Amino acid sequence: MKNLRKIFVCIVWTLPFWSSAQLSADELYKELDHLVAKPTIENLQRLEGYCDNFNLTVKSSNQQLALVIARANLGYYFERYGDLSKSIDNYEDAYHRFKSNQLSDYNIYENAAVPLAAIYIRQGDYLKAEELLIQCASHAKDTADNSLLFNTVLSLSALYNSTSRYERSYLLINETLKKKGIPPSMAAVLKNNLATAYFRAGDFEKAKKLLSEIQVLAGVDLVNTYKSLAYIALKEAKAEEAMEYFEMAKSTLLNKENVSARDWVNLLVEESELLLELGYTLEAQNNLHKALSVLLPSHSGQDLPDETILFPERNFLRIFDIYAATTESVKDALRAYDLAFYVANLIQQDYTSQETKIIHQADIKHRTEKCLNLIWKHYSDSKDTNWAEKAFAYAEQGKASVLMEKMVLIGQNNEKASALENLQSKRDKITDQLLRAQFKNLDGNILDAFISELADIDWQIKKVRSNLPKMLRTELDLVELQQKLKSDEAVLQSYFLGEKSNYHFTIDNSGIRMYRLLETEELSPYILKFVHLFDSPEGINNDVPNFTKSAHELFEVLQLRYALRNNHLVLIPDGLLNFLPFESLLTEPTEGTSFSKMPFLAVSEKVAYAVNAQQYLTSKSNGGRKSVLGIFPIFKGSSEELSYSEEEAKALGGTMSTELVMESQATKNNFIKKAKNHDLIHLSTHAGSGDFIIPAFVQFYDDLLYLPELHSLDMSGKTIVLSACETGIGKLQKGEGAISVARGFQYAGASSVLFSLWKVNDQSTASLMSRFYKSLSTTTSVFASNHAAKLSYLQDENVPNSKKSPYYWNAFAYYGALDSYDKTNNNFWWWGTSLLFVGFLAIVFGFRKKLH
Missing domain, CATH: 1.20.5 (Single alpha-helices involved in coiled-coils or other helix-helix interfaces)
Known part of the structure; x- marks a missing residue:
């Protein structure tokens, strides 16, 4: 009897789920109508449950379409209630279900794609938003759907404004406004976006003129117009006028029907920013607590919330950053910044492309600078190393974090992580194909196909990643770091270069010290002056006294003297320092012109570099004799011929057991195929640092290897020697460093890389590499051999003094383990x-x- 009762209870409990799974398409539409008629959170969750169960039995096209329409509406209502994660999930489900099942009779672009792209923009996922909006624009053009076109332009212009591409915003909106039949409300929001572009570009008069035109239009929403006027007034130092305009925006919003939680939170946060600018810190803080109470109904009181109840929402970043600026307590300010870092990391986990992740490193670095400034005041007064340790942890957590995330993924070595890695590799390959198609100006349908494929892979990446634990940043173990430095007999010097303030940390087995450098306005000219001396061989040789003066001045400015405690030095550069040949600096002033007698840093120290302390800590030596692959296109008979590359190949083949791939055999595909069988790869070829359109690349006999395709390769555990020009140069990204060929190999898994910082001389490079491999054949240490080759060249009496300038011998920087010969x-x-x-x-x- 008891068992019968249990069975009866189970049947009753599962009945609603069983019956919802048996719903027809018509019944699902009825549930949707119920939500539309009464959009409460309970009805929203009810429809979501029905959709989840309906999905278990859905088969026909009609059922699939019913589910698409229901999911699109769920996306809309979840956004209104402020749950962006669920909104995104439902919009994405609707869009990909519609496309993969080749459905029709529903405007999926208008009802799912455009609003989904708008949320991506809000969450900072700009690349994914742009890819989606390009598809919308293409469909609008093909179908002459003006409504879709206007909404797409609105979102694209918002995207361009968010990414500081104001000229694109001008052109796009002005071209669209020429079209006939634009509804007044749409014209108003387009003009408001145009005014925002002018305002952010500094053209206040054009912005105000447009905003005045909007104000006279009847029946349009003026909330954003008043907010824009408030910001302009603030920039023009008209505080009272700014507050008046913002009050008008506030009252206009409150008079609207069905104001969403999102709109109300946005207004509260924006008002807090305005109040902070005007010095009303208490009022700003009160507004922030109101915003938090809307976003976190379970949180009450005036304290900061616990991180366990936070979720990926960019408004949290603004709230915590403003809160930190309104409090006088260093402890509370750092606590607020910690919460902002935590949320930023949650948001970062949802991004599928490293390009999008890299964009947001600038925000993280800006926040880090504020933390360091707060800590420095206490450290400089007390010299308490606890403050220095805390500052170092902040400086390190955002440094090259995108690169480190990939390294962590590679190191996990399990089935789920491998599945994610394979999808990311596939995404990089398609990105490369899309890039090449754009260079060739191929048909728009081909571009759309690649973009659509990228969207599908992003969808798969999101599914796989949901089954993996969040890769939250872990704090660096300073004790472990010091133990490794002791073992390596090394000192570590890590730099942080901010927008205004600059610091460095010196660490060895005895402790950690924090130092403040010159402010950026003073420091940058020193660095740039020295770096530009290496633009050509004449830069140094034509004025040796100028070089020696600059080389010692910069040594002192960068406070490298504090790091000269051991013979081994690990440098973690930042910002412009990524392009600095540190070993060319002079440890003492000198008046002589004989380069071999100069006190170069390279003479007193063996130098290795790292992207951050964690990379150095986890670096391992690839001990033992290496299996070597040498790639030598040479380009005989062409204007790009590398005449000394053949000598380099002979030297390599004469000292190491090497597979040499020469001239026409040195193709891109041969490199990719043969690289799998070797653990040291030597590339003697041309390379380029790229620009804002073309990414960095390596040149083979038949083709270029661009960064996206390089990222897709598996170079795990390999040592890469890049005997080519500018392989360490690329677009400088705040926090992440130079997006160069060298970084591309690190992202692909290489454990150590030797690369160039400028356009190297063909003859001296061949000589250096000959010396490098002669040393490597006996020591098996890339670190020691790089140092030995430089000193051997510098001290060689057969090399004339004019060819002993560091331009000829110090182009190559080594990132990897300190597998010392000594x-x-x-x-x-x-x-x-x-x-x-x-x-x-x-x-x-x-x-x-x-x-x-």
Whole structure:
């Protein structure tokens, strides 16, 4: 009887789920109508449950379409209630279901794609938003759908404004406004976006003229118009006028029907920013608490919320950043910034492309600078190393974090992580194909096909990632770092270059110290002056006294003297310092012109570089004799011929067991195929740093290898030697460093990379590489051999003084483990001595035994 009762209870409990799974398309529409008639959170969740169960049995096209329409509406209502994660999930489901099942009779672009792109923009996922909007624009053009076109232009212009592409915004909106039949309300919002572009570009008069035109239109929403006028008044130092306009925006919003939670939170946050600018910190803070109470109904009181109840919403970033600026307590300010970092990391996890992630590193770096400024005041007064440790943790957490995330993924080595890695690789390959199609100005339908394929892969990436744990940033273990530095007999010097303030940290086994550098306005000219000396060989040789003066001045300005405690130095550059040949700096002033007698940093220190402390900490030596692949296109008979590259190949083949791939055989596909079988890859070729349109690349005999395709390759654990020009140069991204060929190989999994910082000389490079491989053949240490090759060249009496300028011998920087030749020799000596001693004891004891 008891069992029968249990069965009855189970049947009753599962009945609503079973019956909802058996719903017809018509019944699902009825549930949707119920939500539209009464859009409460309970009805919203009810429809979501029905959709989840309906999805289990859906088969026919009619059923699929019913589910598409229901999901699109769920996306709309979840956004209104402020749950952007669920809104995105439902919009994406609707869009991909519609496309994959080739459905019709529903405007999926208007009802799902455009609003989804608008949310992507709000969440900062600009690349995905642009890809989606390009598809919308193409469909609007093909179908002459003006309504879709206007809405697409509205979102695209908002995207361009958000990414500082104001000229594109001008052209797009002005061209659209020429069209006939634009509804007044749409014309108003388009003009408001145009005014925003002018305002952000600094043209206040054009912006005000447009906003005045909007104000006289009848029946249009003026909330954003008044807010824009308030910001302009603030920039023009008209505080009272700014507040008046904002009050008008506020009252206009409150008089609207069905004001969404999102609109109300946005207004509260924007008002807080305005109040902070005007010095009303208490009022700004009160507004922030109101906004938090809307976003987090479970949170109450005037304290900051616990991070466990936060979710990926960009308004949180603004709230916590403003809160930190309104409090006088350093502890509370840092707590607010910590919450902002936490939310930024949650948002970052939802991005599928590294390009989008990199864009947002600038915000993280800006926030980090504020944290360091707060901490410096206390550290400089107290010299308490706890403050220095805290500052170092902030400086490191946002440094090259996109690159490190990929390294962590590669290191996980499990089925789910491999599936995600394969999808990301596929995405990079398609991105490369899209890039090449754009260069060739191929048909728009081909571009659309690639963009559509990217959207489908993003959808798959999101599904796979949902089954993986969130890769939250972990704090660096400083004790472990110091132990490694002790083992490596090294000092680490890490730099942080901000918009205004600059710092560096010096760490060894004895402790950590924090120092403040010159402010950016003073520091940058020193760095740029020195870097530009390496634009050509004449830059140094034509004025040696100028070089020696600059080289020692910058050594002192960068406070490198604090790091000269051991023979090994690990440098973590930042900003412009990524392009600086540190080893060319002079540790003492000198008046001589003989380069071989100058006190270069390279003479006193063996230098290795790292993108951040975590990379150095986890770096491992690829010990043992290496299997080498040498790629030498040479380009004989062309204007790009590398005449000394052949000598370089002979030197490599003569010292190492190497597979040489020469001239016409040195194709891109041959490189990709053969690289799998070797653990050291030498590329002697041309390379380029790219620009704002063309990414960095490596040149092969038949083709270019652009960064996106390079990112898709598997270079796990390999050592890469890039004997080519500017392989360490690329577009500088705040927090992430130079997006260069060298970084491309690191992103593909290479454990160590040797690369160039300028257009290297063909002859001196061949000589350096010959010396490098001669050393490597006996030491197996890339780190030690790079250093030995430089000193060997500098001290070679057969090389004339004019060719001993650091332009010729110091182009190559090494990122990797400190697998030192000295340490190898010391270990060998220790073991050898130990074995001899054991042997000696054995003989002695054996002799004594015979005597007995």
